[in-house]
Amino acid sequence: GQQLNQSPQSMFIQEGEDVSMNCTSSSIFNTWLWYKQDPGEGPVLLIALYKAGELTSNGRLTAQFGITRKDSFLNISASIPSDVGIYFCAGPLAPNSGGSNYKLTFGKGTLLTVNP
Amino acid sequence: DTGVSQDPRHKITKRGQNVTFRCDPISEHNRLYWYRQTLGQGPEFLTYFQNEAQLEKSRLLSDRFSAERPKGSFSTLEIQRTEQGDSAMYLCASSRGTSGLETQYFGPGTRLLVL
Numbered sequence: 001g002q003q004l005n006q007s008p009q010s011m012f013i014q015e016g017e018d019v020s021m022n023c024t025s026s027s028i029f030n031t032w033l034w035y036k037q038d039p040g041e042g043p044v045l046l047i048a049l050y051k052a053g054e055l056t057s058n059g060r061l062t063a064q065f066g067i068t069r070k071d072s073f074l075n076i077s078a079s080i081p082s083d084v085g086i087y088f089c090a091g092p093l094a095p096n097s098g099g100s101n102y103k104l105t106f107g108k109g110t111l112l113t114v115n116p
Numbered sequence: 117d118t119g120v121s122q123d124p125r126h127k128i129t130k131r132g133q134n135v136t137f138r139c140d141p142i143s144e145h146n147r148l149y150w151y152r153q154t155l156g157q158g159p160e161f162l163t164y165f166q167n168e169a170q171l172e173k174s175r176l177l178s179d180r181f182s183a184e185r186p187k188g189s190f191s192t193l194e195i196q197r198t199e200q201g202d203s204a205m206y207l208c209a210s211s212r213g214t215s216g217l218e219t220q221y222f223g224p225g226t227r228l229l230v231l
Contacts, residue, residue, distance in 0.1 A: 042207050042222030088158050104220060106158025
């Protein structure tokens with residue numbers, strides 16, 4: 001089963017507000033990925049993190065790779081209506097946790113709703 | 117770059133029928149992946165190919181499922197004797213590289229409904 005815990009499950013915010021969501025695991029990940037999925041579409045990669053402690057930005061999005069390699073967070077600043085969607089954290093489990101570089105494990109997602 | 121494409125986008129079938137889905141990866145991507153996503157869940161890994169070789173299969177891939185990538189380009193996923201529990205979104209992704217850490221680009225998915 002899935003080994004990534006995402007929180008919160010859902011968020012309802014006003015346009016212009018900042019958003020923060022996170023992802024934790026009991027297992028070590030070597031890479032953390034954040035994807036966004038719109039209804040009826042496949043996930044689209046937002047940010048990729050490759051080193052513990054790494055902080056990376058992509059426009060209004062900022063994500064960090066936790067130093068324990070077991071967690072990550074994603075922040076969205078000044079939200080806009082098109083930010084609506086489901087945000088997934090994902091990553092390949094480390095080989096010593098039974099994973100491989102090629103097999104992504106996904107969380108259950110955070111559903112974001114932005115009220116104009 | 118046209119992205120990963122999948123066909124059909126939607127499929128409704130009756131229990132017991134066979135279905136086949138197609139995935140066309142991004143040109144020159146040597147790796148191709150299949151995932152399954154049920155409502156309220158994230159995608160779950162099914163299998164992946166490096167060129168034409170199928171290198172890993174999840175235990176989720178029962179013997180009713182078979183995937184091929186005969187020429188190392190497009191791939192097909194066939195489900196035989198479909199069951200209602202097979203209803204899900206089937207996602208294909210592709211990547212280019214050799215390390216396994218390269219970005220996986222997802223297609224729009226094929227949504228299967230088994231009645």
